[in-house]
Amino acid sequence: MEEVIQVPMAKLNSGHQMPLLAMGTASPWLPEAEQLTSIFIDAIEMGYRHFDTAPIYGSEEALGRAVAAALQRGLVASRDQLFISTKLWCSETERHLVVPALRRSLGRLGLDYVDLYLIHWPLRVNDAAESFEIETENVIPFDMKGTWEGMEECCNLNLAKSIGVSNFTSIKISQLLQNATIPPAVNQVEMSVAWQQAKLLEFCREKGVYVSAWSPLGANGALWGNPGLLEIPQLKDIAMAKHKSPAQVALRWVYQQGACVIVRSFNHERMKQNLQIFNWELEEEELAKIQQIPQRRGCKGEVFIHSNGPYKSVEELWDGDV
Template identity: 50%
Template sequence: MEDTHVLGSKIVRILYKERMSVECGSENYRDYRKMGCIPEVGLSSGKRSMPVIGMGTAVYPFTRSETMKLAILHAIQIGYKHFDTAAVYDSEQPLGEAIAEALQLGLINSREELFITSKLWCNDAYGDCVRPALEKTLKNLGLEYLDLYLIHWPVSMKPGEYKFPSDKGDIVPMDFKSTWAAMEECQRVGLTRSIGVSNFSCKKLTQLLSTADIPPAVNQVEMHPLWQQKKLREFCAAKGIHVSAYSPLGGKGTPWGTGQVMDCTVLKDIAQARGKTVAQVSLRWVYEQGVSMLVKSFNKERLNENLQILDWSLSKEELHLIGQIPQRRGYPAMEFVSDGGPYKTVEEFWDDEI
């Protein structure tokens, strides 16, 4: 007689696959996992290539949930391989649980099939805190290594409880040299395959590169048709740094988001003419810039819809129209600006890249 736990696990796998076969039988569903058509981009580290479409897990207020875990499982089922989390999001544990269940259910054969990104929060952005923070992240995820570890913001905060927004009096200048040296050591010892940054301007990247032995493989930043980041993308391309877009649909409903992308008349007109959604037009535009993207949705239809941008192209005329959209950063990052802090104005924080 089989062990009750083993039998129970088999039943769970059967029921899950039966449910997914029904859901995936709809005419709008495509099995991207079998098609293997999500492109990947090589990184300067020479390690695991990064899938260009990934799933974000930031839900504000930051909190873990069973809904999150089930959405991640569904995403793995339909072909997502890249998952983005962060220490401050409180989503590392649900992601780790979903990965473990995906292995148990046979949705993936090994952890190697996935690309997992997490980020160092500002409270731990000190040379002697980086490795312990990464080891805690790995424990939360139940993994032995990350594919990519990023410095979340170019500031440090006094050690203590993770929170966003933080008390402005806790914000202090980051010692880029010692913090990045600790990131480099994490890569050397195999705790992460690649390292990078997030929300770094050209000037801050220049400062970091001036003392770096290992250049950042990725700079993850806000990017969408209303904030196209042309200057930063050109700088990063020249330095061999891959740009990855967060909030490629604007991040509506979050403190760092804007609804202007989804409400943009230019994008709406193109979407209507092409028989696409505004989201698909925006994501396709990002993809055609050679930029990877992270899209947060726990809705099954939207998760599938986000992958349906790979078998068509925007015309030259459409690209020209999008290129003429007035530019405005959606998230000014006022939470990191204060009279007594290292950055006293938004312009200083972004080095006039606003």
């Protein structure tokens, strides 16, 4: 049996520990359910303990089956050795819809609780479909205060150990904190060497909110991503000097910024390589080189922009941080 890699942990403002490398499960090309379950079981055998899913990804059921199998086979001693995160989709961002939405996710996962529940996007979609195929005219004003009260109720009912947000700007987190009884533990955002999020990272640090990075390798999804990231000359130069892959350098950079890294590969060898970022580090001059990389947001969120909607431009969605 292969050696299981220990992933470092961070203590969240909720008091719970979160492993700082997660296996992401969003893919435009999701394997068949049985194959996906098998991949997740392999990941647990390798040392992955944190899994990030969402209703819209279509991966909750396969992940739930993998968790059950891992417990049955003794790959992990107990449920609390795994950290499972899922999200509230935009069609459910209303006070009375939050708890029922989480209960449905828990049903698909076959779990009594999730370790982290996130608001997927800071918006409301007037459409029952859990799908990225959004008609822009269906994007309507988002009741942040009411939605967050629903998230807090998930915590109070012990359905979620920690709650947080995803794709929130500093301004939106500030608005949320004005009324929050329980502060968000995590803000999951696009972050990579090509979109470094320095200002947001600093803000979240000050507020005690842990940043989790999606798309740290650029991704090549239909709706998100920063393709070509692994071809960036600075990354390739550092990788060659370090005898690492450009992907490992990109992931290590995110980790060294004090963020949780969400990786998504269903390839056995790359899954192993993605775990091998903890026993070495980038030097000051290498970090300085990476800082020079031109910046570009991969996911602009145009799908949420409409002339009659709450966000009339990409600038409004991201509060000018584009």
